[in-house]
Amino acid sequence: MGREAEFARLAQVLDGLERGRGAVVEITGEPGAGKTQLACGLAEQAARRGLPVIWARAPRSGEGPFRVFRDAAGPVSAAETSDQAAWCELIRRRAAGGVLVVDELHLADPASVELALRLVRSASAHSASARSAPTTPATPAPPVAAFVLVLAHRPRQSPPALLEALDLGVRTDAIVRVEAGPLDVAAVSALLDHWHRAAGAVAAGAEAVTDGTAAAVALHAASKGLPGYLRLLVAARFDTGLWPDRAGDDEDALLREAAPLLAELGELSGPARAAARAAAVLGGTFRPAEAARIAGLGARDGLAACAELVRADLVRPAGHGRHLAFRHPAVGQAVHADCELPFLLDAHRLALRIAVERGAPAPERARHAEHLVHTDGPTAARVLAEGAAETVTRAPALAARWLRLALDALPARGRGLRERPIWELAHCRALIASGRLTEARALAHHLLAESCPRAAGQAADESARLPPHLLPRAYAVCAAAERLLCRYEEAEAIARTGMALLPRPLPDVLSAEATELVYEYGLVHVLRGTHDRIRPLLREAARSRTEAGHAASTALDVLIAFCDVLSGDTARGAAEVARCAALVDALPDGVAGHTPDVLTLLGCAELYLERFPDARRHLLRGLDAATGGAQKHIRADQLLGLTMIDQWAGRLDEAERRATEAAELARAVGTPDVVTLATAMRAMTLVWSRGRRYAGHAVALAARAVDTTALGRGWWATSAISLLAHAQLIGGDPAGCLRTLLDGGGGPGLPEVQPAFRPSLLALMALAALAGGDLGHAERLLTDAEEDAGRLALPLQWACVHRAGAQLRSARGDHAGALELFERAAEGFRTGGLPVQHAWTLIAAAPVAAAVRGPAAALDLLARAEALARPCGAVLAVEEATRVRDRLAAGPERAGLPATGxxxxxxxxxxxxxxxxxxxxxxxxxxxxxxxxxxxxxxxxxxxxxxxxxxxxxxxxxxxxxxxxxxxxx
Incomplete structure (x- = not known):
């Protein structure tokens, strides 16, 4: 899979052989790239054609010359074994008319390499003579039958003489070079699907990672597109959240799949094997001196052992300062899994001591402490907690693992009781950040239950109770888990209970825990659509000084600005969003990464204010901070914001990809409302990109998604419902559009819709009423839309209202007034950078332009619309332009009707x-x-x-x- 071009080239070589033309084929590539698989594929093709195939493979052990070719040569006399020319003639006779595959040539003994070079020269000369000979029936056959010589090797380990000869042959067209490069994402996805369906150990591992494009992308990146490493990762049950610290938790399957790699390790000298095990303990990049110390080698012997590992291409130079690293992290993890437990305990204890002496960062120390919790309990636990605190932003799944180990290592009584509640709450936060929301919710509820007053007669476990100052944080964590699981009523009730613990009015100085609770309470109300209720409390909290630091204060300011914009208070919100953008931009990446939801809120506020470049910039920065297994729920939100921006900007392919990924992430963490909105966004994108014939399917897709959402559930639901209404109107169901918006928006006036989008949705309802023939209702809706648009003063909302007003005027017979409004709407979409909406407006204006200015003006508008729509892939707009052009060509009486044919x-x-x-x-x-x-x-x-x-x-x-x-x- 993914090697179609390479196999096509090899098929050409076999075609030439059947015509009497030999060739030399070099198969080259990185370890794990699939060189042997390509050679096997060539051999299978040759066998199907009835061509003989001989295999020669460099053995990993043995003595004497020509070891590579002994099996290929068959029985030979003692005299022939020492004569290179005789060997060459023997091999040529054996391979004549067929294919000779020499695998692992980089491991060959010098005599075998020389023999391979002689065969290359012989085969190249034969190929050149065959190419220069006239192709007539009278041409005599060559004295020796042609054959194909296939040489598979790793360039990093091959001798210079071989590399030089092969490069010269490639430059002179005497050698066909086939490079096994990395597979692309599509090939990796197909390979994963194939393994998932096939029987065997690899398929069992593939089952957990073939659940969507995101998994294929993550595995492609981790394996670098090389199928050998891909098999290792899948066998280990690859976990994005643990990578690159760990491939996965199935070490037994990893060892089975890594058997050839471990055999490669077994051919090394004793000191080199010890150095390899020590390097696996150190992990990542390592210093040769430290590897030597852990391996129990002296400085000189340790350096020699590391040099042997470099020659074997197991480790490679990494970065500056003469550090080394395994050629791929999975190699080091396989070596580590192969180590015996007593060695690992002693080695990690020594590695931790070395890391402390060097002042290594906490995550590096935690990697060693993880293996010592059962022997060095409390000490290792504190190291793990420190490492988790520093790595939770980048790798929350790893932080959650370390915190769980740390908590399990604490004694039930005595020392460590003060740390336990802090670590328990940190564990909840790490679980949330890694997408394990249900587990986090259960743990948070347990912590709160243990801290509640006991009924009479029940004994209290004081060690499990949270200190009073940590209770606000516990309520905040529990509310966050409920909110992310879309249980907004429960989240609001829990947060409100926690808020009752805070003094009112709020004190001049808020604790970090109280600030966290106020912020979470505000987020819950935002998603419930009740943000107006929380704005006074948020402003009160913003006037207090917080002990949580500058980043937390900035997060509170961003939330307040977002609520202002969401409430339709654009005058105040625009100024606040600009001020908050300056604060967030000044935060270093490491600090901003601790609060990626702030970047999401800021980006969405800018999106509502139609500041698309700023919104895209902040959402992309947040996406970078939430890579890998970190903050999956926030990453899904950011992808939705970017989907909307890409759809409006005409990047329809990118919008569909982002919506699909957002839905996958939301399903993985269990947030149904996000799945609903992502599905509706994808459906709307597909309507534009696939045309009217897809409209019915898209409406059904969006309707099925919205059916899973209870109406009136806040921001997510109303956003998804508005997209369904758009699709229904485009699909020719104006009554359905009206019904959807009335039901989902809370009735006439759409009180449950975000004010920032209300004018465009009222305009959409006006168009639906107009399509249903109810001009009076359409006029009333348009009047409401104009009033709301006037309050917001947002250009694109006005553009939507102007477009609906133009169609209403056209229906009333005021074509001149309609054309003026169409032009104002088109200009609004043009300056706002919405090419698809600009094109759609020009198409709608074309019949009116024909009535006012003549057919030429209408055709000009349609041509401009197509020029805008085609680069975006907006098939629907192109189809509509064609339909309108056909109707105009049919005459004035048909100008207002669709062409039916x-x-x-x-x-x-x-x-x-x-x-x-x-x-x-x-x-x-x-x-x-x-x-x-x-x-x-x-x-x-x-x-x-x-x-x-x-x-x-x-x-x-x-x-x-x-x-x-x-x-x-x-």
């Missing part, structure tokens, strides 16, 4: 009996509820049949429906 009788017959019955009644002017009563159907069933008829007939209003049915109507 069929007569009205054909259209009538395209409908089902029930769709035809509903459509005919709708065309007479009856409303859906009246039709439902007449046909004894439900209101929803009528709307469903009507929407299906709209899509089949290519219309979007009842007036157009009546015209499309034409004389076929009774």
């Amino acid at each position: 069929h007569g009205s009788a054909d259209l009538h017959s395209a409908l089902s009996e029930r769709e035809r019955e509903v459509s005919e009644l709708a065309a007479t002017g009856l409303r859906s509820r009246q039709i439902a009563e007449r046909l004894f159907l439900s209101h929803r069933t009528v709307d469903s049949h009507l929407g299906s008829a709209y899509r089949k007939l290519g219309v979007s209003s009842r007036t157009a429906l009546a015209r499309a049915l034409g004389p076929a109507r009774p």
